[in-house]
Amino acid sequence: MTHDIGSEQARRLRPASERGVVRAKLVPPRLPRGSVRRPALLDTLRAGRGRSLTLVSAPAGFGKTTLLAEWALTDRLGRFAWVSLDAGDCEPQRFWSHVAAALSGVEPRVTGATVAAMRARPRRIGDVAMPRLFDALAGGDDDLVLVLDDYHRAETPEISALLAEFLRYRPERVQLVVSTRSDPALGVARLRAGGDLVEVRADALRFDEAEVASFFDGIGLAGLTPTEGHQLAERTGGWPAPLRLASLLMPEHGRATFIEQFSGASRHVVDYLAQDVLDLLDPATRDFLLQVSVLGRFTGPLCDAVTGTTGSGALLADLERANLFISVDSAGEWYQPHQLFTQALRVELTRTRPGLVPVLHARAAAWLEDAGDIEAATDHAIAAHDVHLASRLVAAQVQPMSATGRGANIRRWLAALAWPEALRDPELAFVRAVAASLANHLDDAADWLDVARTGDLGAVDAGGLPLGFRVDFLDSAMGVNDVGRALDAARRAVEGAPNPSWHGIALACLGQAQRLAGAGDAAASTLRVAVGEISDANPIMLAFAVGNLGLAESSTGAESHADPLLDRLADVLRAVGADRSVPAAVLLLAQGERSRRVGDPQGALSAVRCAIDILEDMPRSAWLADALLLLAATERLVGHAAGASDAVDRAQEILDRLPDPGALVARAAALRAVLSAPTRHAGEFGEELSAREIVVLRLAADGLQQREIADQLYISYNTVKSHLKSAYRKLGVASRDAAIERLQELDAALPHDRPPG
Amino acid sequence: MILCTIVVAGELDSRFGDAVEGMTLTVAEGRTELVGTLTDQAHVQGVLHQLFDLGLEVVSFTTSDPSEEQPGTR
Numbered sequence: 001m002t003h004d005i006g007s008e009q010a011r012r013l014r015p016a017s018e019r020g021v022v023r024a025k026l027v028p029p030r031l032p033r034g035s036v037r038r039p040a041l042l043d044t045l046r047a048g049r050g051r052s053l054t055l056v057s058a059p060a061g062f063g064k065t066t067l068l069a070e071w072a073l074t075d076r077l078g079r080f081a082w083v084s085l086d087a088g089d090c091e092p093q094r095f096w097s098h099v100a101a102a103l104s105g106v107e108p109r110v111t112g113a114t115v116a117a118m119r120a121r122p123r124r125i126g127d128v129a130m131p132r133l134f135d136a137l138a139g140g141d142d143d144l145v146l147v148l149d150d151y152h153r154a155e156t157p158e159i160s161a162l163l164a165e166f167l168r169y170r171p172e173r174v175q176l177v178v179s180t181r182s183d184p185a186l187g188v189a190r191l192r193a194g195g196d197l198v199e200v201r202a203d204a205l206r207f208d209e210a211e212v213a214s215f216f217d218g219i220g221l222a223g224l225t226p227t228e229g230h231q232l233a234e235r236t237g238g239w240p241a242p243l244r245l246a247s248l249l250m251p252e253h254g255r256a257t258f259i260e261q262f263s264g265a266s267r268h269v270v271d272y273l274a275q276d277v278l279d280l281l282d283p284a285t286r287d288f289l290l291q292v293s294v295l296g297r298f299t300g301p302l303c304d305a306v307t308g309t310t311g312s313g314a315l316l317a318d319l320e321r322a323n324l325f326i327s328v329d330s331a332g333e334w335y336q337p338h339q340l341f342t343q344a345l346r347v348e349l350t351r352t353r354p355g356l357v358p359v360l361h362a363r364a365a366a367w368l369e370d371a372g373d374i375e376a377a378t379d380h381a382i383a384a385h386d387v388h389l390a391s392r393l394v395a396a397q398v399q400p401m402s403a404t405g406r407g408a409n410i411r412r413w414l415a416a417l418a419w420p421e422a423l424r425d426p427e428l429a430f431v432r433a434v435a436a437s438l439a440n441h442l443d444d445a446a447d448w449l450d451v452a453r454t455g456d457l458g459a460v461d462a463g464g465l466p467l468g469f470r471v472d473f474l475d476s477a478m479g480v481n482d483v484g485r486a487l488d489a490a491r492r493a494v495e496g497a498p499n500p501s502w503h504g505i506a507l508a509c510l511g512q513a514q515r516l517a518g519a520g521d522a523a524a525s526t527l528r529v530a531v532g533e534i535s536d537a538n539p540i541m542l543a544f545a546v547g548n549l550g551l552a553e554s555s556t557g558a559e560s561h562a563d564p565l566l567d568r569l570a571d572v573l574r575a576v577g578a579d580r581s582v583p584a585a586v587l588l589l590a591q592g593e594r595s596r597r598v599g600d601p602q603g604a605l606s607a608v609r610c611a612i613d614i615l616e617d618m619p620r621s622a623w624l625a626d627a628l629l630l631l632a633a634t635e636r637l638v639g640h641a642a643g644a645s646d647a648v649d650r651a652q653e654i655l656d657r658l659p660d661p662g663a664l665v666a667r668a669a670a671l672r673a674v675l676s677a678p679t680r681h682a683g684e685f686g687e688e689l690s691a692r693e694i695v696v697l698r699l700a701a702d703g704l705q706q707r708e709i710a711d712q713l714y715i716s717y718n719t720v721k722s723h724l725k726s727a728y729r730k731l732g733v734a735s736r737d738a739a740i741e742r743l744q745e746l747d748a749a750l751p752h753d754r755p756p757g
Numbered sequence: 758m759i760l761c762t763i764v765v766a767g768e769l770d771s772r773f774g775d776a777v778e779g780m781t782l783t784v785a786e787g788r789t790e791l792v793g794t795l796t797d798q799a800h801v802q803g804v805l806h807q808l809f810d811l812g813l814e815v816v817s818f819t820t821s822d823p824s825e826e827q828p829g830t831r
Contacts, residue, residue: 239812
């Protein structure tokens with residue numbers, strides 16, 4: 001094997017990639033020799049101007065890319081923004097960065113900053129980055145065409161949803177063209193019905209007899225008779241790719257005989273031709289093509305590495321000139337094999353030399369890693385079934401994933417790494433646990449962490465963190481459903497933290513576990529230290545610590561250190577796009593508790609409901625149960641007994657299924673007892689206070705004025721007054737203070753729903 | 758497990774059986790029938806994708822659960 005290239009050379013050879021944009025994907029391929037001009041189809045495409053979508057949808061080998069490349073070349077090249085998509089573009093950030101970069105080539109107002117904005121979390125792309133792109137595009141007058149070639153390779157529900165949004169809100173001047181092998185999930189039927197769709201499908205792309213003749217003229221096989229043209233069109237169904245194969249096989253003399261034989265054969269047309277074309281090639285070329293068929297896009301040096309030879313660059317140029325199913329970008333550097341022929345080659349390679357396939361993939365992975373294309377390297381490492389390499393490459397990409405919420409490629413890789421050895425790999429198990437946590441599958445995460453623990457716990461990652469610490473940290477941060485386990489893991493993480501900031505983060509996890517275990521005072525003191533140690537550079541973990549501190553302090557009635565920090569951190573989380581995360585929810589709960597304490601139960605209700613809306617994404621978590629119990633306590637405070645009971649019931653349903661939800665069980669039981677107990681607030685003369693009177697008195701006890709109580713309960717000022725009067729009478733008191741004191745005495749005789757505070 | 762029968766247009770050489778793992782090929786009258794037992798829906802999708810990538814035209818496609826081959830025994 002001869003691919004020991006120095007890093008200097010590797011850097012030069014890697015696909016030009018700024019801000020994660022691969023330039024080679026942004027140019028249409030050169031037109032192959034002998035491509036047939038198709039003015040009628042170009043007119044169809046042009047008619048898509050002003051419509052929502054122009055769709056080119058047909059199976060492999062129908063000349064979709066060639067047609068679009070011809071269009072770009074015929075009309076002014078300058079107004080075409082072109083993206084050749086691949087499987088890695090299922091990552092929304094990557095997809096939209098490429099789209100923005102392509103548009104920046106035709107519209108100067110789309111700048112590097114617009115492209116960079118696309119590297120946000122998926123939610124932020126739709127909310128923030130795309131409107132910015134629209135703004136940049138809205139200014140100009142001239143029409144633009146955006147071509148997304150091979151859309152089927154990148155399509156996921158996430159990508160379709162964002163592209164549908166692009167369709168709906170794009171500026172008029174942008175014509176969106178999607179070329180794909182299968183119809184995209186973009187509401188095509190609705191667009192068609194509304195006359196908002198222009199489409200070119202397989203039937204339109206088929207060559208008719210005249211086009212067959214013109215194709216053979218173009219490649220220098222002139223003078224096809226009408227009968228021959230008819231036979232070829234008939235046999236291939238006008239399918240362009242097999243016609244191209246046939247042209248390679250066509251002998252100079254005896255063409256009629258060849259066509260006769262070909263037309264008479266019953267074998268599948270591609271099967272028949274691909275085999276024969278392969279047989280036609282000289283053994284070295286044939287071997288070369290078979291070996292590089294494992295690659296998607298390639299350069300000469302990459303082919304050298306994979307085949308273990310030299311001089312691939314010259315061979316590729318020859319093949320491209322000879323039209324052997326390889327197209328090249330306009331820079332003449334990156335080659336793309338024709339998909340249909342590649343599939344036939346792969347079939348042949350797998351059949352004849354199955355043992356070689358993983359070896360070729362391993363060579364490709366090594367070269368691509370050297371060249372810095374980690375994503376492509378990972379794909380090949382997986383295809384090579386090299387668990388060790390795949391594990392290393394995937395693990396190296398986890399940090400950016402957890403920081404930005406990117407995960408589509410990681411999920412794709414993890415799904416592919418499904419054979420037993422890959423499922424046992426500890427580093428991969430850790431990555432799976434991170435992915436499961438991000439997807440809110442907390443129980444799966446815990447199971448994968450158990451697998452990760454079987455590995456070498458001292459093995460450090462790129463950031464210098466030992467596996468053991470990473471596992472304990474994740475286990476304690478996300479392991480809220482098993483509080484005992486989370487406590488143990490958090491203590492180990494605090495022990496093993498490699499630096500003060502991580503120590504603070506580990507303490508935050510410990511504090512959360514202590515709080516959920518019911519040790520409010522210990523939790524508050526742990527969390528105060530944590531807040532001091534976590535660096536401002538980590539706002540998400542800081543918010544997590546502060547939110548938990550606020551809740552711990554509320555539960556113990558301690559003086560609040562968290563209150564002044566809550567609003568600022570909520571702003572910071574919004575700014576970094578983490579406003580739907582668990583830390584954001586915990587922060588909202590703490591804000592709710594603060595509102596409740598200062599006598600604004602309606603404010604508390606709305607904050608807690610926002611938190612619940614976030615936490616509904618993890619319906620089986622102690623977090624949601626915790627939030628529901630806070631909701632129940634606040635609902636009770638404003639007199640919504642039914643709402644409070646519903647919330648407790650929902651919390652109980654969750655708690656019943658959790659391994660160890662700590663003190664939440666006791667809190668739920670206490671709340672239920674209070675809610676189901678008869679209102680034993682009997683006054684001096686044996687007359688019970690009504691539920692409404694109790695609520696009004698409680699709010700008065702919180703220091704609210706009558707006007708404020710009226711606002712909180714959405715009742716009139718006079719009603720508040722009459723409730724209070726009636727309560728004084730029943731309690732046999734004459735003043736507000738005396739009534740409050742009496743109520744507190746009565747309350748003290750009842751079971752408590754929560755620690756005083 | 759899913760017993761899967763796919764018919765594609767055109768007569769395929771038996772070497773395609775090696776490419777589409779676990780499927781047996783029968784060729785007749787301009788059509789090819791591929792029969793095999795596949796692990797799950799993901800496997801089925803994978804096979805269909807592979808056929809699609811080869812530009813083959815799927816004429817019919819049926820699946821059944823091999824463990825329920827005798828109807829009425831439940």
